[in-house]
Amino acid sequence: MHDLKLVRERPEVLREAMRRRGALEALAPQLDRCETLEKDRRLLQQAVDERKAARNASSQEVARRKKAGEPADDLIAQGRALGEEIARLDRELADAQHELDDILARIPNVTLPDVPEGGEECNVIVRSWGEPRPSDGVRPHWEIAAAQGLFDIERGAKVSGSGFVVYRGRGARLVRALMNLFLDSHAGEHGYEEVWPPAVVNRASMTGTGQLPKMEDDAYRIAEDDLFLIPTAEVPVTNLYRGEEIPAAMLPMGFCAYSPCFRREAGAAGKDTRGILRMHQFDKVELVRYCTPEDSAAQLELLLGHAEAMLRRLGLPYRVKLLAAGDTGFSSAKTYDLEAWAPGVGAWLEVSSCSTFTDFQARRANIKYRPAPREGLRLVHTLNGSGLAFPRVMATLLEHYQQADGSVLVPDALRPYLGTDRLG
RNA sequence: GGACAGGUGGCUGAGUGGUUGAAAGCACCGGUCUCGAAAACCGGCGUACCCGCAAGGGUACCGUGAGUUCGAAUCUCACCCUGUCCGCCA
Numbered sequence: 001m002h003d004l005k006l007v008r009e010r011p012e013v014l015r016e017a018m019r020r021r022g023a024l025e026a027l028a029p030q031l032d033r034c035e036t037l038e039k040d041r042r043l044l045q046q047a048v049d050e051r052k053a054a055r056n057a058s059s060q061e062v063a064r065r066k067k068a069g070e071p072a073d074d075l076i077a078q079g080r081a082l083g084e085e086i087a088r089l090d091r092e093l094a095d096a097q098h099e100l101d102d103i104l105a106r107i108p109n110v111t112l113p114d115v116p117e118g119g120e121e122c123n124v125i126v127r128s129w130g131e132p133r134p135s136d137g138v139r140p141h142w143e144i145a146a147a148q149g150l151f152d153i154e155r156g157a158k159v160s161g162s163g164f165v166v167y168r169g170r171g172a173r174l175v176r177a178l179m180n181l182f183l184d185s186h187a188g189e190h191g192y193e194e195v196w197p198p199a200v201v202n203r204a205s206m207t208g209t210g211q212l213p214k215m216e217d218d219a220y221r222i223a224e225d226d227l228f229l230i231p232t233a234e235v236p237v238t239n240l241y242r243g244e245e246i247p248a249a250m251l252p253m254g255f256c257a258y259s260p261c262f263r264r265e266a267g268a269a270g271k272d273t274r275g276i277l278r279m280h281q282f283d284k285v286e287l288v289r290y291c292t293p294e295d296s297a298a299q300l301e302l303l304l305g306h307a308e309a310m311l312r313r314l315g316l317p318y319r320v321k322l323l324a325a326g327d328t329g330f331s332s333a334k335t336y337d338l339e340a341w342a343p344g345v346g347a348w349l350e351v352s353s354c355s356t357f358t359d360f361q362a363r364r365a366n367i368k369y370r371p372a373p374r375e376g377l378r379l380v381h382t383l384n385g386s387g388l389a390f391p392r393v394m395a396t397l398l399e400h401y402q403q404a405d406g407s408v409l410v411p412d413a414l415r416p417y418l419g420t421d422r423l424g
Numbered sequence: 425g426g427a428c429a430g431g432u433g434g435c436u437g438a439g440u441g442g443u444u445g446a447a448a449g450c451a452c453c454g455g456u457c458u459c460g461a462a463a464a465c466c467g468g469c470g471u472a473c474c475c476g477c478a479a480g481g482g483u484a485c486c487g488u489g490a491g492u493u494c495g496a497a498u499c500u501c502a503c504c505c506u507g508u509c510c511g512c513c514a
Contacts, residue, residue, distance in 0.1 A: 060495085
């Protein structure tokens with residue numbers, strides 16, 4: 001959500017930001033409408049406030065007269081008339097406010113100056129690590145998994161539907177191993193508080209982090225209770241402090257959380273249909289950080305480093321991609337994707353997405369802090385990143401470490417968790 | 425799911441429909457005192473929005489949303505949440 005002051009005082013900033021995202025054409029009418037509504041809203045508020053002040057004064061005079069035993073019928077009649085006028089103006093004000101909120105809630109965040117403008121063709125590879133394995137003779141992960149019985153896509157589809165998978169045997173143990181390795185690393189070495197969040201959240205939480213109202217079609221919704229299956233642990237964890245004031249001494253703070261993630265993937269039909277690269281349910285360990293505005297650029301690099309450390313620990317070659325404005329998510333001001341090389345499918349797989357949301361989520365979710373005892377409240381900045389998403393890590397792992405004999409070498413870091421140094 | 429109780433400022437906790445943004449205490453901030461600290465005393469101490477260069481002024485907010493009224497923290501209705509007991513259950 002954007003600050004109304006921005007709409008009013010520097011609308012050109014919003015316009016420029018939407019242009020950089022390549023969304024100006026689509027959003028220009030909404031931006032125009034916002035400016036008009038904001039003007040209307042202000043005039044209406046002034047009119048309402050003025051009449052309410054008059055009504056309050058009149059009511060107090062009624063009280064005084066009644067106490068003094070004087071008649072007040074004229075004032076009561078006057079108050080009734082004022083009340084009707086107030087009701088009418090209040091309704092107009094509420095209408096303007098709601099329309100403004102609705103529009104504003106669908107306008108994406110302003111990206112930071114160091115984010116390249118343009119679409120995904122303008123994404124920038126910032127750095128890479130490790131030596132990508134050539135694809136010659138390397139089998140894709142679904143063939144390896146099928147040979148070893150690591151996951152069962154057919155029965156997942158039978159039990160739940162297409163896009164759901166059952167991990168079995170060593171495959172199931174691998175999921176648990178990744179969860180433990182990642183959580184132990186982030187909670188133990190990177191200083192995050194470990195959190196085990198609910199997998200279901202309410203509408204306010206989904207709106208707070210920006211999934212709603214725009215992306216409601218992508219979420220699984222429990223209509224009966226108006227609850228949503230979480231698309232990422234970001235939602236419950238970032239909303240942990242919704243509507244709260246965080247003591248300044250607690251910042252920055254970080255949380256790591258394992259959770260299943262549920263996505264309807266509306267509009268993604270036909271993409272990544274083989275294997276487990278795009279599922280309706282997958283698992284991931286998520287990192288969430290809260291910090292002061294001054295600190296958020298540095299916190300993003302820190303968070304990114306924590307996610308990268310997991311790929312290094314697993315010995316998986318990867319690259320860091322800075323997303324261009326047009327490829328940056330709705331709530332994000334700057335995003336780095338981590339892509340691991342999967343030689344079997346011959347592609348770089350997005351295994352993490354690390355973003356700073358500046359104050360965009362904090363304003364929606366009303367998360368503030370007081371910089372110093374006598375100073376006013378300010379919005380915090382929120383950040384998050386996957387650390388990491390399991391299915392694509394698993395695919396990368398199987399493909400990268402497969403041996404000529406069909407077995408898969410297990411990287412050192414995972415051996416204690418998996419209880420073996422070789423799969424198959 | 426049923427019954428009962430309750431949701432008021434950072435916390436505790438008052439509040440007869442009419443100077444109640446809201447008593448009091450605690451906490452916090454500034455000051456006096458002190459070599460310093462504690463205690464004591466004095467003063468301050470919510471958020472959002474609007475007008476204003478500012479000083480300052482106005483409006484709203486007592487779980488949420490509707491309603492009654494000239495006027496609602498206070499009355500009515502619905503919903504949400506918390507606690508206790510009962511039922512059910514991993």
